[in-house]
Amino acid sequence: MRTPSGNKVYGMGAEYPSAAALYEAAKRVRDAGFKRWDVHSPFPIHGMDEAMGLGKSWLSAFVLGGGITGLLTATILEFGPSWFIYPLVVHGKPFNWATVPAFFPIMFELTVLFAAFSAFFAMLLMNGLPRWYHPIFNWQRFSRATNDGFFLVIEARDPRFTELETRELLEQSGGRHVTIIHED
Amino acid sequence: MDSASTIPDVIEGESFASAEKTLARVPLVLNKRNFSWITERIAGVIEASAPRWWWVAFAITSMVAMFGLFCLGYQISTGVGTWGLNHPVGWAWDITNFVFWIGIGHAGTLISAILFLLRQKWRTSINRAAEAMTLFAVICAAIFPGVHVGRVWMAWYLAPLPNNYGIWPNFRSPLLWDVFAVSTYFSVSVLFWYTGLVPDLATLRDRATTKIKKFLYGIFALGWRGSNRNWRHYEMAYLLLAGLSTPLVLSVHSVVSFDFATSIIPTWHTTIFPPYFVAGAIFGGFAMVLTLLIPARAIYKLQDIITPQHIDKMAKIILLTGSIVGYAYTMEFFVAWYSGNQYEKFAFYNRIFGPYWWYWWVGMLFCNTLSPQLFWFKRFRQNIYVVYFVCMCVNAGMWFERFIIIVGGLHRDFLPSSWGMFYPTWVDIWTFIGTFGIFTSLFLLFIRYLPMIAMSEVKIVLPEANPHHASPGGHHPVAAGGRERP
Numbered sequence: 001m002r003t004p005s006g007n008k009v010y011g012m013g014a015e016y017p018s019a020a021a022l023y024e025a026a027k028r029v030r031d032a033g034f035k036r037w038d039v040h041s042p043f044p045i046h047g048m049d050e051a052m053g054l055g056k057s058w059l060s061a062f063v064l065g066g067g068i069t070g071l072l073t074a075t076i077l078e079f080g081p082s083w084f085i086y087p088l089v090v091h092g093k094p095f096n097w098a099t100v101p102a103f104f105p106i107m108f109e110l111t112v113l114f115a116a117f118s119a120f121f122a123m124l125l126m127n128g129l130p131r132w133y134h135p136i137f138n139w140q141r142f143s144r145a146t147n148d149g150f151f152l153v154i155e156a157r158d159p160r161f162t163e164l165e166t167r168e169l170l171e172q173s174g175g176r177h178v179t180i181i182h183e184d
Numbered sequence: 185m186d187s188a189s190t191i192p193d194v195i196e197g198e199s200f201a202s203a204e205k206t207l208a209r210v211p212l213v214l215n216k217r218n219f220s221w222i223t224e225r226i227a228g229v230i231e232a233s234a235p236r237w238w239w240v241a242f243a244i245t246s247m248v249a250m251f252g253l254f255c256l257g258y259q260i261s262t263g264v265g266t267w268g269l270n271h272p273v274g275w276a277w278d279i280t281n282f283v284f285w286i287g288i289g290h291a292g293t294l295i296s297a298i299l300f301l302l303r304q305k306w307r308t309s310i311n312r313a314a315e316a317m318t319l320f321a322v323i324c325a326a327i328f329p330g331v332h333v334g335r336v337w338m339a340w341y342l343a344p345l346p347n348n349y350g351i352w353p354n355f356r357s358p359l360l361w362d363v364f365a366v367s368t369y370f371s372v373s374v375l376f377w378y379t380g381l382v383p384d385l386a387t388l389r390d391r392a393t394t395k396i397k398k399f400l401y402g403i404f405a406l407g408w409r410g411s412n413r414n415w416r417h418y419e420m421a422y423l424l425l426a427g428l429s430t431p432l433v434l435s436v437h438s439v440v441s442f443d444f445a446t447s448i449i450p451t452w453h454t455t456i457f458p459p460y461f462v463a464g465a466i467f468g469g470f471a472m473v474l475t476l477l478i479p480a481r482a483i484y485k486l487q488d489i490i491t492p493q494h495i496d497k498m499a500k501i502i503l504l505t506g507s508i509v510g511y512a513y514t515m516e517f518f519v520a521w522y523s524g525n526q527y528e529k530f531a532f533y534n535r536i537f538g539p540y541w542w543y544w545w546v547g548m549l550f551c552n553t554l555s556p557q558l559f560w561f562k563r564f565r566q567n568i569y570v571v572y573f574v575c576m577c578v579n580a581g582m583w584f585e586r587f588i589i590i591v592g593g594l595h596r597d598f599l600p601s602s603w604g605m606f607y608p609t610w611v612d613i614w615t616f617i618g619t620f621g622i623f624t625s626l627f628l629l630f631i632r633y634l635p636m637i638a639m640s641e642v643k644i645v646l647p648e649a650n651p652h653h654a655s656p657g658g659h660h661p662v663a664a665g666g667r668e669r670p
Contacts, residue, residue, distance in 0.1 A: 023651035044415035057420035081352035102356035123421035130406035148219035
């Protein structure tokens with residue numbers, strides 16, 4: 001879709017006066033059957049995932065995987081040298097199976113370390129970040145999204161997107177400054 | 185577009201509003217400040233030019249830091265003999281400072297992780313600065329074990345790297361656990377802190393007036409757009425990082441205490457060390473958080489965000505952890521007597537009446553055990569000068585405590601012929617003072633260039649952030665029909 005001036009259209013955005021208004025509007029857009037849309041707010045709004053019809057974030061799966069990797073790494077790292085490559089006898093203390101609990105602290109630490117890195121990088125991966133350019137930044141008003149603005153943007157790629165009906169939906173749900181956002 | 189689906193929520197919103205009234209509490213942000221006030225006030229600190237006091241303070245602290253680095257360089261190039269360590273005291277200021285600094289870090293992680301899991305919303309005003317404090321304290325802490333080994337260039341032996349000597353670290357040693365615990369703690373704290381910073385960096389990017397600021401804040405904001413599809417994963421990541429940091433913070437000081445507890449030195453060889461050290465770490469850390477935030481909130485006029493309620497709650501945590509520490513001190517004496525072990529009994533007698541007697545009387549008894557008991561009284565918790573005095577006592581007292589535990593245990597051990605005293609050299613003293621310079625310089629840089637309060641998190645605790653919040657007129661801003669009410 002292009003504007004009369006020839007710009008490619010990314011989508012249509014509207015600003016809402018409050019978190020509550022944005023929450024209500026999100027439910028209406030969800031019920032209208034849109035799929036490619038998003039809301040933007042300076043902080044996470046409680047209950048917005050349900051209002052948008054999004055389920056639980058499965059980022060936790062990455063973290064579980066990371067934690068298991070960390071535990072296995074520590075196990076190999078400790079048993080490899082201390083058991084096979086370089087068995088170390090210190091002060092004549094035993095180094096048999098009864099000493100295995102002495103390996104637990106490092107197993108714990110590496111489990112946490114790998115899980116935490118997985119949480120961070122999975123967050124970036126699942127959010128498609130870092131992404132320094134985005135068409136939405138073309139919208140002048142949007143800079144308030146990190147301050148006190150509440151925005152709802154429906155993408156032109158959405159099969160239900162039509163200029164008139166989308167505009168009507170956004171306006172009826174209480175949106176202000178309804179604007180076409182250019183792709184470039 | 186079935187508007188019927190919104191109707192039940194309006195009713196729910198009204199019942200929520202009435203419930204809000206009956207359960208009225210002191211608001212976390214005072215004077216009914218709105219979202220944009222929070223942004224202006226916190227980002228304004230960074231956007232205004234640096235006040236003169238900042239330059240004066242930074243000049244002093246960075247000079248102290250430089251002298252501390254000089255002392256480290258002198259110690260590394262000359263040898264560990266420049267410190268006062270000698271038989272029988274092989275660990276003194278170095279390890280005392282290490283435990284002192286790493287303990288301070290614990291308050292930041294407790295605030296950011298444990299209070300998050302416990303849904304203590306008041307944490308949002310203080311978590312950013314406390315986490316920054318954690319990172320800087322861990323940096324200061326890491327210097328000492330790194331340098332006290334003597335030949336710093338061999339420090340890579342701590343890492344389990346295959347090498348041509350075929351030498352591996354001893355994975356059963358608490359000292360190696362410490363390496364893993366502290367480095368994991370630092371890495372996870374950095375990730376947690378940075379994850380929290382991303383939305384606020386985006387705020388600074390969107391407000392930046394110069395190109396260079398926009399570029400730099402923009403790079404680190406990663407292109408954050410406040411999108412709810414992003415917030416969904418972000419919140420899950422934040423929750424899991426909090427969940428991971430919670431056992432981590434408890435493990436770090438436990439592992440530090442194992443360095444002592446697994447030895448056979450009287451007063452070190454005890455099973456109560458892990459909880460005793462963790463409580464002491466949180467105790468000392470909260471005192472440092474208050475030490476930093478009480479002046480910061482006054483200078484930058486943040487009293488509406490860091491309210492008397494916040495100080496009151498932190499004072500209560502100091503009271504709780506201070507009492508746990510006091511109990512642990514008492515229990516050590518009881519166990520020394522009850523054990524019937526002459527070395528243990530002597531070591532504790534020596535703690536009170538030996539040559540280091542006043543460290544115990546002033547540091548452990550007065551500063552750590554008695555002074556926080558003032559916080560039983562609301563009047564004292566709400567008097568900023570009393571709070572500051574107690575925090576200063578705790579800051580000093582916790583250093584004394586570690587010194588007594590470490591040096592007190594070593595200087596008179598099993599054989600009276602090998603008894604001795606520890607005398608710090610100027611290098612010992614200035615290396616320690618130098619770490620204060622490093623710590624305060626880093627903190628000053630932090631409040632200058634990064635938001636010292638988590639804007640996106642403080643906004644959540646405002647009543648308007650609630651999606652069921654009724655507008656001040658008592659109505660929903662949007663009626664069920666979708667039209668805006670006049």
